[in-house]
Amino acid sequence: MAASPNQLLERVKQRDPDQPEFHQAAGEILHSIAPFLEKCPEYSRNGLLERILEPERIIQFRVAWVDDAGEVQVNRGYRIQMNSAIGPYKGGLRFHPTVNLGILKFLAFEQVFKNALTTLPLGGGKGGSDFNPKGKSDLEVMRFCQAFMSELYRHIGADVDVPAGDIGVGGREIGYLYGMYRKLKNEVTGAMTGKGLSYGGSLIRPEATGYGLVYFVEEMLKTRSKALAGCRVAISGSGNVAQYAAAKVMELDGLVVTLSDSSGTVHNPDGFTQEQWEYLMALKNQRRGRISELAEAFGLAYETDARPWQFPCDIALPCATQNELDADDAETLLGNGCFCVAEGANMPSTLAAVDRFQAAGILFAPGKASNAGGVAVSGLEMAQNSMRHLWTEGEVDAKLHDIMIAIHHACQRHGQKGDSVDYVAGANIAAFIKIADAMQSQGVV
Numbered sequence: 001m002a003a004s005p006n007q008l009l010e011r012v013k014q015r016d017p018d019q020p021e022f023h024q025a026a027g028e029i030l031h032s033i034a035p036f037l038e039k040c041p042e043y044s045r046n047g048l049l050e051r052i053l054e055p056e057r058i059i060q061f062r063v064a065w066v067d068d069a070g071e072v073q074v075n076r077g078y079r080i081q082m083n084s085a086i087g088p089y090k091g092g093l094r095f096h097p098t099v100n101l102g103i104l105k106f107l108a109f110e111q112v113f114k115n116a117l118t119t120l121p122l123g124g125g126k127g128g129s130d131f132n133p134k135g136k137s138d139l140e141v142m143r144f145c146q147a148f149m150s151e152l153y154r155h156i157g158a159d160v161d162v163p164a165g166d167i168g169v170g171g172r173e174i175g176y177l178y179g180m181y182r183k184l185k186n187e188v189t190g191a192m193t194g195k196g197l198s199y200g201g202s203l204i205r206p207e208a209t210g211y212g213l214v215y216f217v218e219e220m221l222k223t224r225s226k227a228l229a230g231c232r233v234a235i236s237g238s239g240n241v242a243q244y245a246a247a248k249v250m251e252l253d254g255l256v257v258t259l260s261d262s263s264g265t266v267h268n269p270d271g272f273t274q275e276q277w278e279y280l281m282a283l284k285n286q287r288r289g290r291i292s293e294l295a296e297a298f299g300l301a302y303e304t305d306a307r308p309w310q311f312p313c314d315i316a317l318p319c320a321t322q323n324e325l326d327a328d329d330a331e332t333l334l335g336n337g338c339f340c341v342a343e344g345a346n347m348p349s350t351l352a353a354v355d356r357f358q359a360a361g362i363l364f365a366p367g368k369a370s371n372a373g374g375v376a377v378s379g380l381e382m383a384q385n386s387m388r389h390l391w392t393e394g395e396v397d398a399k400l401h402d403i404m405i406a407i408h409h410a411c412q413r414h415g416q417k418g419d420s421v422d423y424v425a426g427a428n429i430a431a432f433i434k435i436a437d438a439m440q441s442q443g444v445v
């Protein structure tokens with residue numbers, strides 16, 4: 001007899017006890033699909049769930065490089081090739097000192113479900129290193145990226161596994177990584193996405209995750225006959241996702257009232273201005289400084305070590321990192337009248353926080369649905385690379401918008417409960433059915 005979702009989760013915990021983030025992500029999905037599996041027991045056959053929970057392949061490697069002082073540094077590199085039933089492995093690379101196998105397994109697992117929702121033929125994977133780009137010179141970052149790719153190149157390719165950026169991996173790092181890939185493989189293909197426009201990138205890829213998040217929020221608000229204009233929006237983070245989520249909220253006449261980084265939060269109750277946003281872009285993407293400098297430059301309130309969730313808002317968009325919003329933060333947001341939370345980051349809300357939002361009946365979207373715009377436009381970058389073609393900004397943006405609307409429909413189709421939508425159940429069930437159907441059709445492999 002097939003193991004129940006609870007039994008499976010216990011097995012996962014026993015097998016890899018030191019991977020709490022993976023247990024959290026697996027637990028959420030198993031819990032969501034349990035009622036569906038009871039109605040459709042054929043989806044529990046052939047070890048399907050056991051296979052979905054186990055990466056197809058894990059690659060771990062040494063990354064040795066020389067710093068500016070001439071010292072040899074050794075980091076760990078990883079690529080988790082989680083599931084390729086729907087298409088080539090696809091997902092970002094994270095460079096951050098907290099990176100370990102458990103965190104990358106949770107990210108790769110989430111990516112499989114997210115990519116299934118995009119409507120595009122993409123499998124799921126994730127990789128990275130415990131390398132910390134913060135405080136490193138451009139040359140050190142380049143030498144690290146080249147050393148990292150000198151192993152990774154043999155495991156990736158346009159039809160095999162297509163990495164992109166994530167925390168600590170932006171345009172600069174993708175350039176260095178792709179340059180080394182091209183040299184080692186002696187081929188020019190779409191083996192990575194997030195590339196610069198001059199060497200095969202797609203218009204709108206930098207904007208895609210943030211824009212897509214806001215397009216998804218617009219669809220959520222429509223279900224309650226609301227609109228973004230005039231809403232106060234608390235955003236955490238100040239990296240790629242936060243920057244373009246903020247830009248789109250401002251374009252749609254919402255007020256972005258917070259931005260943050262790992263050192264603290266800037267609060268502007270009147271909403272950041274275009275000038276302040278432009279300052280942020282230069283600060284974070286060129287000077288690579290701290291968010292406190294934005295506060296200093298414009299005389300805004302700044303709180304060291306504070307998260308944005310204490311400041312009153314109507315909509316919260318966590319866009320920094322996993323588990324950055326806990327049950328206490330959820331209570332504070334609800335107490336201040338927040339009626340919509342949509343995740344720009346991957347798994348930024350703890351399970352207890354999600355429970356609070358759902359119990360209160362507010363709109364809540366899990367990252368695998370609401371932040372899927374980034375990987376979706378990566379899929380469009382792959383398509384353009386294969387065609388040796390470049391779509392216009394308007395064409396890519398329109399496709400992104402359509403994909404976010406399609407993901408919202410999928411959540412409604414599988415998550416409608418009375419007159420509200422359980423976006424967690426909807427996203428998980430819709431993605432699971434697509435992955436499961438693809439795997440069942442291809443036999444036990």
Ligand SMILES: NC(=O)C1=CN([C@@H]2O[C@H](COP(=O)(O)OP(=O)(O)OC[C@H]3O[C@@H](n4cnc5c(N)ncnc54)[C@H](O)[C@@H]3O)[C@@H](O)[C@H]2O)C=CC1
Nearest residue numbers: 166167168209237238239240241261262320321345346374
């Ligand atoms: N870049 C993309 O296309 C996508 C990114 N994501 C997710 O969005 C989140 C942000 O990624 P990016 O903006 O690309 O990275 P980034 O490196 O551009 O920015 C990360 C931001 O998070 C902040 N941060 C990191 N650790 C923190 C901590 N412990 N506490 C508070 N703030 C912290 C950093 O200061 C920075 O502002 C991540 O969870 C990532 O997995 C999800 C979908 C696509």
Ligand SMILES: O=C(O)CCC(=O)C(=O)O
Nearest residue numbers: 091092164166374375378
């Ligand atoms: O564009 C991609 O392939 C990856 C984006 C990503 O890492 C994510 O969706 O979390």
